[in-house]
Amino acid sequence: MRGGTLRNLLVQSIIAHAPGRVELLGNHTDYNEGLVLSAAIDRGVTVHGGPRTDGRISLTSLALEKRVTVPIQDFDKQKDEDWANYALGVVRTFANHGFQMSGFAMEIVSDLPIGAGLSSSAAIEVATATFLRKIFHWDIEPLRLAKLCRQAENEFVGVNCGLLDQVSSVFGKKNSAIYLDCRQETVETIPFPGEVALLITHSGIKHALVGGEYNERRERCFSAAKKMGARALRDVTSGELEGSRDKLTNLEYRRAAHVVGEIERVSQGIEFLRTGNSRGFGELMYASHESSRTNFENSIPELDMLVHIAHDEDAVFGSRLTGGGFGGATVSLIEASQAQRIAEKMEKEYKKQTGNECRTYLCEIDDGAR
Ligand code: ADP
Ligand code: MG
Numbered sequence: 001m002r003g004g005t006l007r008n009l010l011v012q013s014i015i016a017h018a019p020g021r022v023e024l025l026g027n028h029t030d031y032n033e034g035l036v037l038s039a040a041i042d043r044g045v046t047v048h049g050g051p052r053t054d055g056r057i058s059l060t061s062l063a064l065e066k067r068v069t070v071p072i073q074d075f076d077k078q079k080d081e082d083w084a085n086y087a088l089g090v091v092r093t094f095a096n097h098g099f100q101m102s103g104f105a106m107e108i109v110s111d112l113p114i115g116a117g118l119s120s121s122a123a124i125e126v127a128t129a130t131f132l133r134k135i136f137h138w139d140i141e142p143l144r145l146a147k148l149c150r151q152a153e154n155e156f157v158g159v160n161c162g163l164l165d166q167v168s169s170v171f172g173k174k175n176s177a178i179y180l181d182c183r184q185e186t187v188e189t190i191p192f193p194g195e196v197a198l199l200i201t202h203s204g205i206k207h208a209l210v211g212g213e214y215n216e217r218r219e220r221c222f223s224a225a226k227k228m229g230a231r232a233l234r235d236v237t238s239g240e241l242e243g244s245r246d247k248l249t250n251l252e253y254r255r256a257a258h259v260v261g262e263i264e265r266v267s268q269g270i271e272f273l274r275t276g277n278s279r280g281f282g283e284l285m286y287a288s289h290e291s292s293r294t295n296f297e298n299s300i301p302e303l304d305m306l307v308h309i310a311h312d313e314d315a316v317f318g319s320r321l322t323g324g325g326f327g328g329a330t331v332s333l334i335e336a337s338q339a340q341r342i343a344e345k346m347e348k349e350y351k352k353q354t355g356n357e358c359r360t361y362l363c364e365i366d367d368g369a370r
Contacts, residue, residue: 019367023036201330269284
């Protein structure tokens with residue numbers, strides 16, 4: 001795949017890197033116009049290449065051992081090469097917004113597992129945009145870059161994701177959490193008090209009927225807000241929710257309780273970080289998981305078990321499911337010096353109790369795209 005012809009066409013070589021991310025608090029808050037905390041990790045997508053002189057775009061994925069070459073002036077969404085659409089979507093979206101470019105060659109290298117909830121898709125988009133910005137000298141604010149990358153995924157790829165993935169990949173900061181207000185679309189970074197590591201533990205389980213579950217959660221959130229006379233659950237406090245309990249069905253109440261609780265936990269979490277209280281922050285993560293388990297019902301026994309194993313360890317500040325749920329992964333916030341030992345213990349205990357392997361990714365919290 002690393003053909004000499006490709007190399008000969010390149011005038012210069014540029015490297016860009018964009019990290020993956022993990023959600024720390026604020027589960028299912030995005031479509032409720034709420035608040036969320038995430039972190040960029042020290043795994044991501046690295047792209048390299050340079051301009052081509054023949055007006056063509058060539059994209060190569062080392063992981064998939066595939067290459068797609070299209071003319072920059074005239075290409076459609078790729079039906080058989082879905083992976084290429086993330087980068088092509090960035091090209092199309094930025095071009096539509098007046099950013100000038102000519103042909104280029106770009107190779108994608110990644111150490112993010114695909115589809116594991118660490119946002120490899122946004123990392124490709126942000127890495128591509130960062131790469132093109134450098135080659136073609138675009139002048140663009142980081143938040144606008146993140147928003148255009150999201151637009152690429154929404155409109156070109158056709159996946160209806162929120163802004164968190166792209167914002168995290170752009171704004172990540174070493175040992176810091178990223179705070180996104182999904183309604184205002186404002187971003188802030190907040191440092192952790194001590195050196196922390198993140199342990200992402202993938203259960204290896206993918207829920208089969210997630211689409212229907214997602215729709216049910218969304219609809220119950222929207223109908224609960226409506227019955228309480230609110231534009232979105234963002235505008236409801238937990239006190240108001242209790243006061244309106246008899247207006248809601250039991251399911252509406254529990255779904256709303258999770259989201260309203262998550263939004264309040266994000267606000268409390270920020271205060272805990274600012275006052276140097278990692279333990280307090282971690283307790284909110286445990287509370288978040290408990291609310292997923294009982295109210296939102298987007299956990300599964302395997303994720304509960306992973307959180308339970310983490311809970312036994314004093315060096316773990318907190319642990320919870322991360323992302324959509326119904327399978328997938330947990331994230332644990334750990335005192336950095338103990339992280340390796342705890343990762344090994346989690347693997348062993350999970351295997352012992354379920355008979356299955358979990359995949360663990362021990363990560364540092366890292367800087368955003370560069
Ligand atoms: P996530 O973003 O959680 O990892 P998505 O389903 O949103 O999962 O995005 C995964 C898709 O991104 C893959 O199906 C593939 O098309 C693309 N992708 C991820 N990593 C690579 C890679 N190294 N090379 C090519 N395409 C990739
Ligand atoms: Mg994705």
